[in-house]
């Protein structure tokens with residue numbers, strides 16, 4: 001089963017929920033936690049541990065300038081504007097290249113061959129028994145987040161329980177993480193901003209056909225607008241986490257609620273059971 005923990009906006013507590021779920025369940029079964037927030041991965045802060053790192057490579061063209069006659073075929077065929085051919089010069093912008101290989105196919109001079117370029121890496125660790133943490137990391141100045149996310153998810157595939165900490169927002173990286181998931185837990189906060197972004201994110205999950213539920217974080221009992229929205233959209237509220245000083249201090253010090261506050265273990269186990277109901281398992 002692949003369970004995604006997502007949110008329409010950053011800072012709602014999605015990593016907190018994903019990390020605590022993974023931690024509490026890992027005492028009973030093998031869990032793989034995948035940090036898909038590849039531009040700012042931070043789940044590892046809850047699980048400091050030695051990491052093994054593998055690069056994420058994409059194909060990029062390498063040009064043999066002595067063969068090039070500046071015909072412009074490669075530039076014309078590149079959908080991403082990664083190649084510009086001038087009268088006597090060819091300019092290549094690696095960060096815009098998606099590695100499709102089309103330019104190599106259309107070059108009449110055989111001046112292009114494909115080489116590898118690292119755009120990120122995947123870090124693996126086993127911070128506690130029963131838990132594998134897979135962290136996708138996009139390198140600075142790179143833009144192809146979905147490629148790194150896909151690779152991180154590939155490493156996790158085949159495991160019985162995979163929990164994904166999704167990137168915030170509703171763009172391509174979120175779609176890459178959500179697509180094919182068995183269920184999604186949206187973490188929101190009871191504010192106008194939380195409701196606005198939950199509305200957008202829930203729409204993405206609906207379009208992708210992923211059954212979803214909602215966790216209301218930092219609740220002070222004033223959750224009516226979120227609950228009304230959930231009722232209207234038939235999204236079950238799976239649990240609420242109170243706005244609480246002890247919780248804030250525990251999280252801010254990088255500790256897990258389920259390690260420090262025994263009452264939370266039951267709450268997160270119950271959250272998992274309710275998420276399983278979403279999937280029909």
Ligand code: SF4
Pocket residue numbers: 059060061077078079080081082083096097098099100101102103104
């Ligand atoms: S590999 Fe594809 S995306 Fe990259 S430069 Fe060639 S045509 Fe453009």
Ligand code: SF4
Pocket residue numbers: 063067068069070071072073074075085090106107108109110111112
């Ligand atoms: S298609 Fe080949 S020959 Fe034509 S400009 Fe590109 S690299 Fe040069």
